[in-house]
Amino acid sequence: MEGSSVSVLEGIPEHLSPGQALWSPDDRGVVFVGWWHEPFRLGLSACSNRRSGIFHLDLASGHCELLSAEHAAACSPRLSPDGRRLLYLEGCLGGPHRQCLRLRMLTWLTKQTVTVLDVVQEPTEAFAGLYGEALPLRCWAADSRRAVLSTPQRSRTDLLLVDTEATTVTNLTAGSPEGCWELLTLQWDLLVATCSAPHRPPNLVVSVLPPAGRELPLCWVPVENTPTLPGVTWKTLTVWPPCSRQSPTAHGAQAFEALLLSPPDSTAPHPLVVCPHGGPHAVFDARWRPSMAALCRLGFAVLLVNYRGSLGFGQASISSLLSCVGEQDVEDTQLAVEQVLRSEPLDPHRLALLAGSHGAFIALHLLTREPDRYHACALRSPVSNLLALLGTSDIPDWRYASLGLPYSFERVPRVEEVATMLLRSPIAQAAQVRTPVLLCVGARDRRVSPTQALELYRVLRARGVPARLLWYPDGGHALAGVETEVNVFVNCARWLLRHLGQPRWGVTGQHSS
The missing domain is CATH 2.120.10.30 (TolB, C-terminal domain)
Known part of the structure:
Protein backbone atom coordinates (compact mmCIF):
# COMPACT_ATOMS: atom_id res chain seq x y z
CA MET A 1 0.00 0.00 0.00
CA VAL A 120 -26.87 -34.54 9.23
CA GLN A 121 -28.61 -37.44 7.52
CA GLU A 122 -32.05 -36.94 9.08
CA PRO A 123 -32.98 -33.50 10.45
CA THR A 124 -34.26 -32.96 13.97
CA GLU A 125 -36.34 -30.10 15.34
CA ALA A 126 -33.17 -28.60 16.79
CA PHE A 127 -30.82 -28.88 13.80
CA ALA A 128 -31.19 -29.85 10.13
CA GLY A 129 -27.55 -29.48 9.02
CA LEU A 130 -25.35 -26.89 7.27
CA TYR A 131 -26.04 -25.99 3.64
CA GLY A 132 -24.66 -22.49 3.12
CA GLU A 133 -22.16 -21.88 0.33
CA ALA A 134 -19.96 -19.75 2.61
CA LEU A 135 -19.56 -18.67 6.22
CA PRO A 136 -20.09 -14.96 6.94
CA LEU A 137 -16.84 -13.01 6.51
CA ARG A 138 -17.02 -12.09 10.20
CA CYS A 139 -18.73 -14.90 12.08
CA TRP A 140 -16.69 -15.26 15.30
CA ALA A 141 -17.78 -13.90 18.66
CA ALA A 142 -15.26 -11.88 20.68
CA ASP A 143 -14.57 -14.90 22.92
CA SER A 144 -13.07 -16.84 19.94
CA ARG A 145 -15.18 -19.78 21.05
CA ARG A 146 -18.61 -19.15 19.53
CA ALA A 147 -19.56 -18.46 15.92
CA VAL A 148 -22.80 -17.38 14.21
CA LEU A 149 -23.84 -18.42 10.71
CA SER A 150 -26.97 -18.56 8.55
CA THR A 151 -28.15 -21.69 6.76
CA PRO A 152 -31.36 -23.25 5.39
CA GLN A 153 -33.32 -25.21 7.99
CA ARG A 154 -36.10 -26.84 5.98
CA SER A 155 -38.02 -24.00 4.29
CA ARG A 156 -36.47 -21.30 6.51
CA THR A 157 -33.03 -19.76 6.68
CA ASP A 158 -32.10 -19.28 10.34
CA LEU A 159 -29.19 -17.89 12.34
CA LEU A 160 -27.34 -20.60 14.25
CA LEU A 161 -24.97 -20.10 17.17
CA VAL A 162 -22.22 -22.72 17.30
CA ASP A 163 -20.17 -23.39 20.43
CA THR A 164 -16.94 -24.80 18.99
CA GLU A 165 -15.76 -26.26 22.31
CA ALA A 166 -19.00 -27.90 23.40
CA THR A 167 -19.82 -28.73 19.72
CA THR A 168 -23.41 -27.60 20.26
CA VAL A 169 -25.70 -25.54 18.06
CA THR A 170 -28.47 -23.11 19.09
CA ASN A 171 -31.04 -21.72 16.67
CA LEU A 172 -31.28 -17.99 17.42
CA THR A 173 -34.26 -17.26 15.15
CA ALA A 174 -36.44 -20.41 15.21
CA GLY A 175 -40.14 -19.60 15.33
CA SER A 176 -39.75 -15.97 14.32
CA PRO A 177 -42.37 -14.56 11.91
CA GLU A 178 -39.63 -13.78 9.40
CA GLY A 179 -38.63 -16.82 7.37
CA CYS A 180 -35.16 -15.78 6.24
CA TRP A 181 -32.32 -14.42 8.38
CA GLU A 182 -28.90 -13.57 7.02
CA LEU A 183 -25.90 -12.44 9.08
CA LEU A 184 -24.08 -9.46 7.56
CA THR A 185 -21.37 -9.16 10.19
CA LEU A 186 -20.45 -9.90 13.81
CA GLN A 187 -17.97 -7.47 15.38
CA TRP A 188 -17.27 -6.95 19.08
CA ASP A 189 -20.34 -9.14 19.71
CA LEU A 190 -22.56 -6.75 17.75
CA LEU A 191 -24.74 -8.74 15.36
CA VAL A 192 -25.92 -7.04 12.17
CA ALA A 193 -28.42 -9.03 10.10
CA THR A 194 -31.29 -8.80 7.67
CA CYS A 195 -34.61 -10.58 8.01
CA SER A 196 -37.43 -10.94 5.50
CA ALA A 197 -40.50 -12.99 4.64
CA PRO A 198 -42.37 -13.74 1.39
CA HIS A 199 -44.67 -10.77 2.05
CA ARG A 200 -42.11 -8.48 3.67
CA PRO A 201 -38.94 -6.93 2.15
CA PRO A 202 -35.70 -7.23 4.13
CA ASN A 203 -35.28 -5.30 7.38
CA LEU A 204 -31.91 -4.34 8.82
CA VAL A 205 -31.66 -5.37 12.48
CA VAL A 206 -28.98 -5.37 15.18
CA SER A 207 -28.45 -7.17 18.47
CA VAL A 208 -25.77 -7.68 21.09
CA LEU A 209 -24.65 -11.26 21.62
CA PRO A 210 -25.04 -12.14 25.34
CA PRO A 211 -22.45 -14.20 27.25
CA ALA A 212 -22.26 -17.93 26.59
CA GLY A 213 -25.24 -19.88 27.85
CA ARG A 214 -27.54 -16.85 27.98
CA GLU A 215 -28.08 -16.23 24.26
CA LEU A 216 -31.83 -16.89 24.27
CA PRO A 217 -34.04 -15.03 23.94
CA LEU A 218 -32.09 -12.67 21.69
CA CYS A 219 -33.43 -9.11 21.50
CA TRP A 220 -33.30 -7.60 18.00
CA VAL A 221 -33.50 -3.85 17.44
CA PRO A 222 -34.77 -2.77 13.99
CA VAL A 223 -32.70 -0.17 12.19
CA GLU A 224 -35.52 0.21 9.68
CA ASN A 225 -39.07 -1.13 9.66
CA THR A 226 -40.18 -2.23 6.21
CA PRO A 227 -43.96 -2.75 6.06
CA THR A 228 -45.53 -5.98 4.86
CA LEU A 229 -47.24 -6.20 1.49
CA PRO A 230 -50.93 -5.38 2.07
CA GLY A 231 -53.24 -8.36 1.89
CA VAL A 232 -50.59 -10.95 0.96
CA THR A 233 -50.24 -13.95 3.30
CA TRP A 234 -48.02 -17.04 3.32
CA LYS A 235 -47.81 -20.41 5.03
CA THR A 236 -45.63 -23.53 5.04
CA LEU A 237 -47.24 -26.79 3.96
CA THR A 238 -45.88 -30.24 4.88
CA VAL A 239 -46.31 -32.94 2.24
CA TRP A 240 -45.86 -36.65 2.94
CA PRO A 241 -45.15 -38.94 -0.04
CA PRO A 242 -47.38 -42.05 -0.16
CA CYS A 243 -44.48 -44.39 0.67
CA SER A 244 -43.82 -42.54 3.94
CA ARG A 245 -47.31 -43.34 5.22
CA GLN A 246 -46.70 -47.05 4.68
CA SER A 247 -43.15 -47.19 6.01
CA PRO A 248 -41.68 -44.02 7.57
CA THR A 249 -38.24 -45.66 7.64
CA ALA A 250 -38.19 -46.52 3.92
CA HIS A 251 -35.51 -44.93 1.73
CA GLY A 252 -36.73 -41.69 0.20
CA ALA A 253 -39.74 -41.57 2.55
CA GLN A 254 -38.93 -38.13 3.97
CA ALA A 255 -41.56 -35.45 4.14
CA PHE A 256 -40.99 -32.29 2.15
CA GLU A 257 -42.48 -28.80 2.20
CA ALA A 258 -43.98 -26.11 0.02
CA LEU A 259 -44.57 -22.41 0.59
CA LEU A 260 -47.94 -20.96 -0.40
CA LEU A 261 -48.28 -17.24 -1.06
CA SER A 262 -51.88 -16.02 -1.31
CA PRO A 263 -53.39 -12.71 -2.48
CA PRO A 264 -56.32 -11.14 -0.58
CA ASP A 265 -59.41 -13.32 -0.13
CA SER A 266 -61.43 -10.95 -2.32
CA THR A 267 -59.97 -12.70 -5.36
CA ALA A 268 -60.82 -16.28 -4.28
CA PRO A 269 -60.77 -18.81 -5.78
CA HIS A 270 -57.30 -17.82 -6.88
CA PRO A 271 -55.52 -19.01 -10.02
CA LEU A 272 -52.38 -20.89 -8.96
CA VAL A 273 -48.81 -20.53 -10.27
CA VAL A 274 -46.70 -23.61 -9.40
CA CYS A 275 -42.92 -23.09 -9.03
CA PRO A 276 -40.55 -26.05 -8.50
CA HIS A 277 -37.06 -24.65 -7.83
CA GLY A 278 -33.97 -25.27 -9.94
CA GLY A 279 -30.75 -26.89 -8.83
CA PRO A 280 -32.13 -29.45 -8.17
CA HIS A 281 -30.21 -29.24 -4.88
CA ALA A 282 -31.40 -25.79 -3.86
CA VAL A 283 -34.29 -24.53 -1.74
CA PHE A 284 -37.11 -22.01 -1.73
CA ASP A 285 -36.65 -20.51 1.73
CA ALA A 286 -39.26 -18.15 3.13
CA ARG A 287 -37.54 -14.95 2.00
CA TRP A 288 -38.72 -11.88 0.11
CA ARG A 289 -38.86 -12.50 -3.64
CA PRO A 290 -40.11 -9.43 -5.50
CA SER A 291 -41.32 -11.39 -8.54
CA MET A 292 -43.41 -13.77 -6.43
CA ALA A 293 -44.85 -10.92 -4.38
CA ALA A 294 -45.70 -9.11 -7.62
CA LEU A 295 -47.61 -12.16 -8.89
CA CYS A 296 -49.67 -12.05 -5.70
CA ARG A 297 -50.37 -8.37 -6.33
CA LEU A 298 -51.67 -9.42 -9.75
CA GLY A 299 -54.10 -11.80 -8.04
CA PHE A 300 -52.28 -15.13 -8.35
CA ALA A 301 -51.54 -17.60 -5.57
CA VAL A 302 -47.99 -18.97 -5.79
CA LEU A 303 -46.81 -22.43 -4.68
CA LEU A 304 -43.04 -22.79 -4.14
CA VAL A 305 -42.24 -26.51 -3.97
CA ASN A 306 -39.27 -27.91 -2.01
CA TYR A 307 -39.45 -31.46 -3.37
CA ARG A 308 -37.27 -34.22 -1.92
CA GLY A 309 -33.67 -33.45 -2.85
CA SER A 310 -33.94 -29.84 -1.66
CA LEU A 311 -31.39 -28.35 0.73
CA GLY A 312 -32.27 -27.99 4.39
CA PHE A 313 -33.94 -31.37 4.91
CA GLY A 314 -30.94 -33.60 5.64
CA GLN A 315 -28.42 -35.43 3.46
CA ALA A 316 -30.69 -38.48 3.14
CA SER A 317 -33.30 -36.34 1.38
CA ILE A 318 -30.65 -34.95 -0.99
CA SER A 319 -29.35 -38.44 -1.80
CA SER A 320 -32.86 -39.79 -2.36
CA LEU A 321 -33.11 -37.86 -5.64
CA LEU A 322 -30.02 -39.46 -7.17
CA SER A 323 -31.09 -41.86 -9.93
CA CYS A 324 -34.67 -40.58 -9.53
CA VAL A 325 -34.60 -37.26 -11.40
CA GLY A 326 -37.55 -36.89 -13.74
CA GLU A 327 -39.54 -39.21 -11.49
CA GLN A 328 -39.43 -38.43 -7.76
CA ASP A 329 -39.09 -34.66 -8.19
CA VAL A 330 -41.94 -34.58 -10.70
CA GLU A 331 -44.21 -36.74 -8.54
CA ASP A 332 -43.46 -34.64 -5.45
CA THR A 333 -44.37 -31.42 -7.24
CA GLN A 334 -47.66 -32.82 -8.50
CA LEU A 335 -48.40 -34.25 -5.04
CA ALA A 336 -47.94 -30.78 -3.52
CA VAL A 337 -50.28 -29.31 -6.14
CA GLU A 338 -53.00 -31.88 -5.43
CA GLN A 339 -52.73 -31.32 -1.68
CA VAL A 340 -52.98 -27.53 -1.90
CA LEU A 341 -55.93 -27.73 -4.30
CA ARG A 342 -57.80 -29.80 -1.69
CA SER A 343 -57.03 -27.51 1.23
CA GLU A 344 -57.02 -23.96 -0.13
CA PRO A 345 -59.48 -21.70 -2.03
CA LEU A 346 -57.84 -22.20 -5.44
CA ASP A 347 -59.21 -22.53 -8.95
CA PRO A 348 -58.25 -26.02 -10.27
CA HIS A 349 -59.06 -24.90 -13.82
CA ARG A 350 -56.51 -22.08 -13.83
CA LEU A 351 -53.11 -23.63 -13.10
CA ALA A 352 -49.77 -22.48 -14.49
CA LEU A 353 -46.10 -23.43 -14.18
CA LEU A 354 -43.25 -20.95 -13.68
CA ALA A 355 -39.73 -22.34 -13.27
CA GLY A 356 -36.10 -22.26 -14.35
CA SER A 357 -33.25 -24.70 -15.02
CA HIS A 358 -34.01 -28.04 -13.30
CA GLY A 359 -37.32 -26.59 -12.13
CA ALA A 360 -38.16 -26.11 -15.81
CA PHE A 361 -37.16 -29.76 -16.37
CA ILE A 362 -39.79 -30.74 -13.78
CA ALA A 363 -42.36 -28.38 -15.31
CA LEU A 364 -41.88 -29.86 -18.77
CA HIS A 365 -42.36 -33.37 -17.40
CA LEU A 366 -45.62 -32.23 -15.80
CA LEU A 367 -46.79 -30.84 -19.15
CA THR A 368 -46.18 -34.22 -20.81
CA ARG A 369 -47.90 -36.16 -18.02
CA GLU A 370 -50.77 -33.74 -17.40
CA PRO A 371 -51.34 -32.22 -20.87
CA ASP A 372 -54.76 -30.81 -19.99
CA ARG A 373 -54.05 -29.77 -16.39
CA TYR A 374 -51.85 -26.73 -16.83
CA HIS A 375 -52.98 -23.86 -19.04
CA ALA A 376 -49.81 -21.77 -19.18
CA CYS A 377 -46.08 -22.35 -18.69
CA ALA A 378 -43.19 -19.84 -18.52
CA LEU A 379 -39.65 -21.22 -18.30
CA ARG A 380 -36.15 -19.77 -17.86
CA SER A 381 -32.98 -21.54 -19.02
CA PRO A 382 -34.84 -24.88 -19.27
CA VAL A 383 -33.27 -28.35 -19.13
CA SER A 384 -35.10 -30.43 -21.72
CA ASN A 385 -32.47 -32.89 -22.98
CA LEU A 386 -30.13 -34.49 -20.42
CA LEU A 387 -28.10 -36.24 -23.09
CA ALA A 388 -27.28 -33.05 -24.99
CA LEU A 389 -25.88 -31.48 -21.80
CA LEU A 390 -22.98 -33.93 -21.71
CA GLY A 391 -21.02 -31.98 -24.30
CA THR A 392 -22.30 -28.49 -23.60
CA SER A 393 -22.65 -27.98 -19.82
CA ASP A 394 -19.90 -26.85 -17.44
CA ILE A 395 -21.05 -29.58 -15.02
CA PRO A 396 -21.14 -32.77 -17.16
CA ASP A 397 -20.53 -34.79 -13.97
CA TRP A 398 -24.06 -34.01 -12.79
CA ARG A 399 -25.59 -35.89 -15.71
CA TYR A 400 -24.01 -39.07 -14.34
CA ALA A 401 -24.64 -38.29 -10.66
CA SER A 402 -28.31 -37.59 -11.36
CA LEU A 403 -28.63 -41.16 -12.63
CA GLY A 404 -26.74 -42.59 -9.66
CA LEU A 405 -23.59 -43.22 -11.74
CA PRO A 406 -19.99 -42.38 -10.75
CA TYR A 407 -18.15 -39.76 -12.81
CA SER A 408 -14.55 -39.64 -13.96
CA PHE A 409 -12.92 -37.06 -16.21
CA GLU A 410 -12.03 -39.58 -18.89
CA ARG A 411 -15.44 -41.25 -18.89
CA VAL A 412 -17.15 -41.89 -22.23
CA PRO A 413 -20.94 -42.43 -22.17
CA ARG A 414 -22.18 -45.96 -22.73
CA VAL A 415 -25.11 -46.91 -24.92
CA GLU A 416 -27.39 -47.82 -22.00
CA GLU A 417 -26.52 -44.57 -20.18
CA VAL A 418 -27.28 -42.54 -23.28
CA ALA A 419 -30.62 -44.28 -23.63
CA THR A 420 -31.51 -43.65 -19.97
CA MET A 421 -30.63 -39.96 -20.21
CA LEU A 422 -32.79 -39.53 -23.28
CA LEU A 423 -35.73 -41.43 -21.80
CA ARG A 424 -35.56 -39.29 -18.64
CA SER A 425 -35.64 -36.10 -20.75
CA PRO A 426 -38.85 -34.16 -21.42
CA ILE A 427 -37.87 -33.75 -25.07
CA ALA A 428 -38.56 -37.48 -25.59
CA GLN A 429 -42.23 -36.86 -24.73
CA ALA A 430 -42.57 -33.37 -26.19
CA ALA A 431 -45.29 -34.61 -28.54
CA GLN A 432 -47.62 -34.81 -25.52
CA VAL A 433 -47.35 -31.09 -24.70
CA ARG A 434 -50.39 -28.94 -25.52
CA THR A 435 -49.88 -26.12 -23.02
CA PRO A 436 -48.70 -22.69 -24.30
CA VAL A 437 -45.00 -22.35 -23.41
CA LEU A 438 -42.82 -19.24 -23.05
CA LEU A 439 -39.05 -19.82 -23.11
CA CYS A 440 -36.49 -17.26 -21.81
CA VAL A 441 -32.84 -18.11 -22.51
CA GLY A 442 -29.42 -16.47 -22.25
CA ALA A 443 -27.01 -16.82 -25.15
CA ARG A 444 -24.06 -17.03 -22.74
CA ASP A 445 -25.45 -19.76 -20.51
CA ARG A 446 -22.64 -22.21 -19.67
CA ARG A 447 -24.68 -24.36 -17.31
CA VAL A 448 -27.59 -25.19 -19.64
CA SER A 449 -26.91 -24.50 -23.31
CA PRO A 450 -29.56 -22.29 -24.97
CA THR A 451 -29.74 -24.90 -27.74
CA GLN A 452 -31.91 -26.88 -25.30
CA ALA A 453 -34.64 -24.25 -25.58
CA LEU A 454 -34.18 -23.88 -29.35
CA GLU A 455 -34.71 -27.61 -29.87
CA LEU A 456 -37.82 -27.62 -27.70
CA TYR A 457 -39.19 -24.45 -29.32
CA ARG A 458 -38.94 -25.92 -32.82
CA VAL A 459 -40.67 -29.12 -31.76
CA LEU A 460 -43.54 -27.23 -30.12
CA ARG A 461 -44.02 -24.85 -33.03
CA ALA A 462 -43.92 -27.70 -35.54
CA ARG A 463 -46.73 -29.40 -33.66
CA GLY A 464 -48.86 -26.27 -33.47
CA VAL A 465 -48.38 -25.61 -29.75
CA PRO A 466 -48.41 -21.87 -28.86
CA ALA A 467 -44.79 -21.09 -28.05
CA ARG A 468 -42.58 -18.01 -27.81
CA LEU A 469 -38.83 -17.80 -27.31
CA LEU A 470 -37.09 -14.74 -25.84
CA TRP A 471 -33.34 -14.58 -26.57
CA TYR A 472 -31.07 -12.50 -24.31
CA PRO A 473 -27.68 -12.04 -26.10
CA ASP A 474 -25.76 -11.12 -22.93
CA GLY A 475 -27.68 -13.35 -20.53
CA GLY A 476 -26.12 -16.16 -18.52
CA HIS A 477 -27.82 -19.05 -16.76
CA ALA A 478 -29.40 -16.87 -14.08
CA LEU A 479 -30.61 -14.21 -16.54
CA ALA A 480 -29.41 -11.69 -13.97
CA GLY A 481 -29.20 -7.91 -14.16
CA VAL A 482 -31.89 -5.32 -13.55
CA GLU A 483 -32.97 -4.81 -17.16
CA THR A 484 -32.95 -8.53 -17.97
CA GLU A 485 -34.80 -9.54 -14.80
CA VAL A 486 -37.48 -6.91 -15.36
CA ASN A 487 -37.93 -7.93 -18.98
CA VAL A 488 -38.19 -11.61 -18.08
CA PHE A 489 -40.72 -10.97 -15.31
CA VAL A 490 -42.92 -8.68 -17.39
CA ASN A 491 -43.06 -11.16 -20.26
CA CYS A 492 -43.73 -14.10 -17.95
CA ALA A 493 -46.50 -12.20 -16.14
CA ARG A 494 -48.09 -11.19 -19.44
CA TRP A 495 -47.94 -14.79 -20.65
CA LEU A 496 -49.70 -16.04 -17.51
CA LEU A 497 -52.35 -13.32 -17.68
CA ARG A 498 -52.94 -14.01 -21.35
CA HIS A 499 -53.42 -17.75 -21.04
CA LEU A 500 -54.96 -18.03 -17.56
CA GLY A 501 -57.25 -15.04 -17.88
CA GLN A 502 -57.25 -12.00 -15.64
CA PRO A 503 -57.75 -12.65 -11.92
CA ARG A 504 -61.12 -11.21 -11.03
CA TRP A 505 -59.95 -8.41 -8.77
CA GLY A 506 -56.65 -6.82 -7.83
CA VAL A 507 -55.57 -6.18 -4.27
CA THR A 508 -56.83 -2.60 -4.30
CA GLY A 509 -60.36 -3.52 -5.37
CA GLN A 510 -59.79 -2.17 -8.87
CA HIS A 511 -60.11 -4.41 -11.88
CA SER A 512 -56.68 -5.83 -12.76
CA SER A 513 -54.87 -4.55 -15.82
Missing part, protein backbone atom coordinates in the same frame (compact mmCIF):
# COMPACT_ATOMS: atom_id res chain seq x y z
CA GLU A 2 2.85 2.40 0.83
CA GLY A 3 4.84 1.57 -2.29
CA SER A 4 1.79 1.32 -4.59
CA SER A 5 3.09 -1.99 -5.92
CA VAL A 6 1.39 -5.22 -6.91
CA SER A 7 3.12 -8.62 -6.95
CA VAL A 8 2.00 -12.16 -7.64
CA LEU A 9 2.70 -14.57 -4.79
CA GLU A 10 5.01 -17.42 -5.74
CA GLY A 11 4.92 -20.93 -4.37
CA ILE A 12 1.32 -21.83 -5.18
CA PRO A 13 1.25 -25.23 -6.96
CA GLU A 14 0.46 -25.00 -10.67
CA HIS A 15 -2.40 -27.49 -10.42
CA LEU A 16 -4.38 -25.22 -8.07
CA SER A 17 -6.63 -22.23 -8.62
CA PRO A 18 -6.37 -20.10 -5.43
CA GLY A 19 -9.05 -17.93 -3.84
CA GLN A 20 -10.69 -16.79 -0.59
CA ALA A 21 -7.33 -15.65 0.82
CA LEU A 22 -6.62 -14.14 4.26
CA TRP A 23 -3.52 -13.38 6.31
CA SER A 24 -2.23 -16.09 8.64
CA PRO A 25 -2.26 -15.29 12.39
CA ASP A 26 1.37 -14.09 12.43
CA ASP A 27 1.06 -12.11 9.16
CA ARG A 28 3.93 -14.15 7.77
CA GLY A 29 1.82 -16.15 5.41
CA VAL A 30 -1.45 -16.42 3.57
CA VAL A 31 -4.27 -18.92 4.12
CA PHE A 32 -6.27 -19.67 0.99
CA VAL A 33 -8.55 -22.17 -0.70
CA GLY A 34 -7.03 -24.08 -3.61
CA TRP A 35 -9.22 -25.84 -6.18
CA TRP A 36 -7.69 -28.66 -8.22
CA HIS A 37 -8.20 -27.77 -11.89
CA GLU A 38 -6.59 -30.71 -13.64
CA PRO A 39 -7.22 -32.26 -16.06
CA PHE A 40 -9.78 -29.49 -16.66
CA ARG A 41 -12.02 -27.16 -14.69
CA LEU A 42 -15.64 -27.99 -13.93
CA GLY A 43 -18.29 -25.38 -13.09
CA LEU A 44 -17.86 -24.04 -9.55
CA SER A 45 -20.92 -21.80 -9.13
CA ALA A 46 -23.46 -23.54 -6.83
CA CYS A 47 -21.16 -26.60 -6.69
CA SER A 48 -19.71 -27.40 -3.25
CA ASN A 49 -18.45 -30.83 -4.35
CA ARG A 50 -15.26 -29.79 -6.20
CA ARG A 51 -11.93 -31.05 -4.89
CA SER A 52 -10.38 -28.26 -2.87
CA GLY A 53 -8.37 -27.70 0.28
CA ILE A 54 -7.29 -25.10 2.83
CA PHE A 55 -3.62 -24.17 2.24
CA HIS A 56 -1.02 -22.08 4.04
CA LEU A 57 1.65 -20.31 2.02
CA ASP A 58 4.70 -19.22 4.05
CA LEU A 59 5.89 -15.99 2.44
CA ALA A 60 9.47 -16.29 3.69
CA SER A 61 10.21 -19.84 2.58
CA GLY A 62 7.64 -20.15 -0.22
CA HIS A 63 6.48 -23.45 1.28
CA CYS A 64 2.83 -24.27 0.61
CA GLU A 65 1.15 -26.67 3.05
CA LEU A 66 -2.24 -28.41 2.81
CA LEU A 67 -4.05 -27.98 6.13
CA SER A 68 -7.30 -29.84 5.36
CA ALA A 69 -8.09 -33.34 4.13
CA GLU A 70 -6.45 -34.55 0.91
CA HIS A 71 -9.59 -35.76 -0.86
CA ALA A 72 -12.41 -33.43 0.15
CA ALA A 73 -14.06 -30.17 -0.78
CA ALA A 74 -13.09 -27.40 1.67
CA CYS A 75 -13.84 -23.70 1.52
CA SER A 76 -14.63 -20.53 3.45
CA PRO A 77 -11.77 -20.29 6.02
CA ARG A 78 -12.51 -17.91 8.92
CA LEU A 79 -9.87 -17.05 11.53
CA SER A 80 -10.90 -16.41 15.15
CA PRO A 81 -10.16 -12.96 16.69
CA ASP A 82 -7.34 -14.40 18.84
CA GLY A 83 -5.78 -16.10 15.82
CA ARG A 84 -5.82 -19.53 17.42
CA ARG A 85 -8.63 -21.24 15.53
CA LEU A 86 -9.63 -21.55 11.91
CA LEU A 87 -13.18 -22.54 10.95
CA TYR A 88 -14.07 -23.82 7.49
CA LEU A 89 -16.70 -25.83 5.63
CA GLU A 90 -16.02 -29.27 4.22
CA GLY A 91 -18.02 -31.55 1.94
CA CYS A 92 -17.60 -34.79 0.04
CA LEU A 93 -16.29 -35.05 -3.50
CA GLY A 94 -18.63 -35.83 -6.37
CA GLY A 95 -22.29 -36.79 -6.14
CA PRO A 96 -24.82 -34.00 -5.58
CA HIS A 97 -23.29 -30.67 -6.55
CA ARG A 98 -24.67 -29.14 -3.34
CA GLN A 99 -25.04 -31.12 -0.15
CA CYS A 100 -24.99 -31.06 3.63
CA LEU A 101 -21.58 -29.86 4.86
CA ARG A 102 -19.37 -30.34 7.90
CA LEU A 103 -18.08 -27.50 10.03
CA ARG A 104 -14.40 -28.17 10.74
CA MET A 105 -12.00 -26.34 13.07
CA LEU A 106 -8.22 -26.27 12.94
CA THR A 107 -6.09 -25.28 15.96
CA TRP A 108 -3.37 -23.11 14.44
CA LEU A 109 -0.45 -23.99 16.76
CA THR A 110 -0.90 -27.78 16.57
CA LYS A 111 -2.52 -27.95 13.09
CA GLN A 112 -4.97 -30.49 14.55
CA THR A 113 -8.45 -30.52 13.01
CA VAL A 114 -11.74 -31.58 14.61
CA THR A 115 -15.31 -31.79 13.34
CA VAL A 116 -17.50 -29.28 15.16
CA LEU A 117 -20.73 -30.15 13.32
CA ASP A 118 -21.04 -33.25 11.16
CA VAL A 119 -23.24 -34.05 8.17
